[in-house]
Amino acid sequence: MTEAVQHSEEINAFFQQHREAFQDKLLDEAVTVKDKITEILTIGNIDLVTNAHTVVGYIIEGHEEKLKLFAEQEAIAWATHSIELSFKLEWIQAIRRTLWTFLERYNQLADDENAVDFFAMEKWINTRVDTFLNTFFISYSTYKDSLILANRELVENLSVPIIPINSSVSILPLIGSIDAFRASIIEEKVLTEVSVSRIQTLILDLSGIVDMEPEVIFHIMKIIDSSTMMGCKSIITGLRADVVRKMVAFGLLFDPKTKTFGTLQQALNEHLVV
Secondary structure, three states: OOHHHHOHHHHHHHHHHOHHHHHHHHHHHOOOHHHOHHHHHHHHOOOHHHHHHHHHHHHHHOOHHHHHHHHHHHHHHHHHOOOOHHHHHHHHHHHHHHHHHHHHHHHHHOOOOOOOOHHHHHHHHHHHHHHHHHHHHHHHHHHHHHHHHHHHHHHHHHHOOOEEOOOOEEEEEEEOOOOHHHHHHHHHHHHHHHHHHOOOEEEEEEEEOOOOOHHHHHHHHHHHHHHHHOOOEEEEEOOOHHHHHHHHHOOOOOOOOOEEEOOHHHHHHHHOOO
16 A cells, blocks of 8 residues: 555545635636536536546545546446537546645645655556546447447438338338438348338338439349348339439339339329228
């Protein structure tokens, strides 16, 4: 146990005694963040000042595991509410500077028996501040990546809304632009749903698609062919004139067995007749 750790109780008591002065100094150091404290509290229910006291306490007392756990908790809160990382970096560095200011004051007021060797203290304090900072940023990055992945999966699912009409007929209304990436997602989702839900007829409504590149048209043709191999016939509705002209120009034609209708309603009228 280092000399600094041996005096942790006395140092912690000193910081508790000068809690308000520490807080005032911290706010002076954090020039940008101090104007964001209320906003961050409102957005993410993150009390920066109270949390700063908690971090300092863990550092002084040498509670490394608690320090890491607290860093992970803060990282998740910051990532969840997309609070700018620059604020966190400035805040932690302000805590570091303020911490050293008050450690110097402590040493000046302490007698020889309670004074701490600054060389020993440097390793003790800065290592734990860096531990908090590193744990925070690693946890933030990891959790942010998981949020991005979850949101991407949600968008992907919403971008391929296969709607069952009855036990054998489903509709896939496609809206917006379709690039090669989205076309691959559509293919995967369609084939999975055809297999799982035993879809016999899939109506692809393209009325919401203004234009499609030739490779995307080709990809949709592959989807139709793959679905046919799985026992699901495809129906195309809502093809726009520009898309048809492009298909003809590039010699891209649907399989003769694939029916096409001008509107979704026409297809439903034929295939849902009781």
